[in-house]
Amino acid sequence: xxxxxxxxxxxxxxxxxxxxxxxxxxxxxxxxxxxxxxxxxxxxxxxxxxxxxxxxxxxxxxxxxxxxxxxxxxxxxxxxxxxxxxxxxxxxxxxxxxxxxxxxxxxxxxxxxxxxxxxxxxxxxxxxxxxxxxxxxxxxxxxxxxxxxxxxxxxxxxxxxxxxxxxxxxxxxxx
Amino acid sequence: xxxxxxxxxxxxxxxxxxxxxxxxxxxxxxxxxxxxxxxxxxxxxxxxxxxxxxxxxxxxxxxxxxxxxxxxxxxxxxxxxxxxxxxxxxxxxxxxxxxxxxxxxxxxxxxxxxxxxxxxxxxxxxxxxxxxxxxxxxxxxx
Numbered sequence: 001x002x003x004x005x006x007x008x009x010x011x012x013x014x015x016x017x018x019x020x021x022x023x024x025x026x027x028x029x030x031x032x033x034x035x036x037x038x039x040x041x042x043x044x045x046x047x048x049x050x051x052x053x054x055x056x057x058x059x060x061x062x063x064x065x066x067x068x069x070x071x072x073x074x075x076x077x078x079x080x081x082x083x084x085x086x087x088x089x090x091x092x093x094x095x096x097x098x099x100x101x102x103x104x105x106x107x108x109x110x111x112x113x114x115x116x117x118x119x120x121x122x123x124x125x126x127x128x129x130x131x132x133x134x135x136x137x138x139x140x141x142x143x144x145x146x147x148x149x150x151x152x153x154x155x156x157x158x159x160x161x162x163x164x165x166x167x168x169x170x171x172x173x174x175x
Numbered sequence: 176x177x178x179x180x181x182x183x184x185x186x187x188x189x190x191x192x193x194x195x196x197x198x199x200x201x202x203x204x205x206x207x208x209x210x211x212x213x214x215x216x217x218x219x220x221x222x223x224x225x226x227x228x229x230x231x232x233x234x235x236x237x238x239x240x241x242x243x244x245x246x247x248x249x250x251x252x253x254x255x256x257x258x259x260x261x262x263x264x265x266x267x268x269x270x271x272x273x274x275x276x277x278x279x280x281x282x283x284x285x286x287x288x289x290x291x292x293x294x295x296x297x298x299x300x301x302x303x304x305x306x307x308x309x310x311x312x313x314x315x316x317x
Contacts (some may be wrong), residue, residue, distance in 0.1 A: 022242070025242045028242075029237050029242050029243065029244045030237075053184055081297055092303035104316070105313060105314045105315065105316050106314060106316045107316055124195070124316075125265070125316040126314050126315070127314045127315040127316060128314045132316065137316075139315050140315050142271075142272060142273045142312075142313070143273070143313065143314055143315030146240070148240065148241065149240050149241050149312075150240075152242055153239055153240050153311065153314075156239045156283055156309065157311070159281060159282060159283055159308055160277065160283045160284070160285065160311075162282070163282040163283060163284050164230045164284055164285065
């Protein structure tokens with residue numbers, strides 16, 4: 001189980017192996033035979049790209065979530081909304097590729113700073129993302145990531161926030 | 176005199192014969208009536224069975240954290256709370272205190288405020304679109 005106030009440790013080999021193991025489990029439960037069938041893609045062994053959408057004031061917006069498995073499964077996957085062209089997130093020019101999520105279970109920040117000296121990062125503030133632990137966010141014991149959880153937990157948590165707590169796209173200037 | 180008696184005896188015999196015929200027809204009619212009543216009762220049972228069939232639906236549940244799924248039949252009159260409770264038995268997974276019951280699919284929606292609704296009511300009120308559900312442990316992030 002993940003621990004509060006502990007910096008996640010990276011283990012690329014374990015992450016790759018766990019992802020290889022979990023993809024078939026998730027596909028099985030979703031009744032699909034490939035990640036492509038779900039519209040997902042795997043640009044490399046440690047990443048998964050998941051298209052998502054949110055509707056705010058009758059306008060549907062498309063997003064691309066990038067999951068990284070460098071510390072998986074002891075820790076949750078890294079989760080970042082990325083520029084669909086570059087597949088990366090660079091602040092501030094890519095902040096409009098991030099949805100405004102205001103769920104009690106999942107909020108987004110385009111330029112989160114843990115301390116004034118820290119660099120600004122995109123934070124999907126949810127106990128099912130790696131960044132949440134990297135910034136040493138306060139967390140309740142019952143919200144801690146368990147090693148029995150899979151990346152499907154992360155995707156579902158973000159999907160749910162996009163369904164019920166989506167407030168539109170961050171503008172170019174971050175508001 | 177003898178002729179009159181023979182005539183009277185013939186009339187009586189005919190009347191008795193007619194009576195016997197009528198009693199036989201009545202008996203046959205009663206047998207037919209009983210058979211028809213049995214057919215009606217059987218047809219009513221068939222209608223009730225058919226109606227009961229429509230009251231059940233196939234429910235599909237995914238446990239997100241454990242990546243397990245189960246399907247089972249449930250009455251349309253069952254509440255979402257009852258469906259949620261039964262899901263753990265079908266999944267053979269223990270409930271956790273911060274579990275949440277929600278819709279399944281690409282756009283999951285929490286059902287925690289609608290647990291008292293029956294499946295039928297939830298569908299009619301468009302709280303759910305189908306009978307696919309998810310169980311997931313709450314995450315933190317406020």
